[in-house]
Amino acid sequence: MAPTLPTACGSLPPEGALRLRPGEAGSAAPAGMGWRHLTLLLIALAAFGGMAQAQSVALAGTLGNKALLVVNGAAPKSVAVGEKHMDVKVISTSGDQAVLELNGKRHTLRVGDAPVSVGAGGGTGGEAGKSGKGGNRIVLTAGTGGHFVTPGQINGRAVQFVVDTGATSIAMSAADAERAGINYKSGQPIQLSTANGVAPGFRVKLNSVRVGDVEVYDVDAVVISQPMPFMLLGNSFLTRFQMVRENDQMTLTKRF
Secondary structure, three states: OOOEEOOOOOOOOOOOOOOOOOOOOOOOOOOOOOHHHHHHHHHHHHHHHHHOOOOEEEEEEEEOOEEEEEEOOOOOEEEEOOOEEOOEEEEEEEOOEEEEEEOOEEEEEEOOOOOEEOOOOEEEOOOHHHOOOOOOEEEEEOOHHHOOEEEEEEOOEEEEEEEOOOOOOEEEEHHHHHHOOOOHHHOEEEEEEEOOEEEEEEEEEEEEEEEOOEEEEEEEEEEEOOOOOOEEEOHHHHOOEEEEEEOOEEEEEEOO
16 A cells, blocks of 8 residues: 655645655645645746746657747747747757757757756856866756746756755656656655645656756655646755855755
């Protein structure tokens, strides 16, 4: 029988945040933030991305002459060659790659590559990327609503994180896990209590998690069957770093 992880989840609108028992699988929503607030934040981020220069772009797949683009962590959008979506233009597609034009510059992206970041705001990989060497320092800049949203990779697949210091582990929906190529059903089954009732989930171990040029290995995570507006970068990753925040900037320096 799968272990039951009761949550402190109230009604959905006011304070209902999907949350697991502290010290086990981790919370599944930013501390103090209700599920409706998360959804509203996601809509706000998508709107901001449409008005301003794209912050990050990843290629989720190709369908003939169309590219499935993930812009600023939103749901994949099918964009045909010659068309533009949120300031990202598809120039060509071929197999598992596409040539995109962002801010007047062309980039070739493959499915699974780390997102291309352009413009102001969002997360960066710190100074190590300038030298082409692996680094131990991540510098993030707060975006809309003061939240730290950053592109990253799980097991080499491109993902989009929101930093959650209240989450014990990385947390994601089953759909996000599938897009990241995670065989989560082979993990440990668990039961999660949510605002919509009890939902199944899985506790898994990620081979690697990368943000910018910094990569860590064997990271605990939880996969939840219900949809989530964000993939949460929790303490199974964050506790491996010394964290310093000054105003709207967060610096993570790798400890081990």
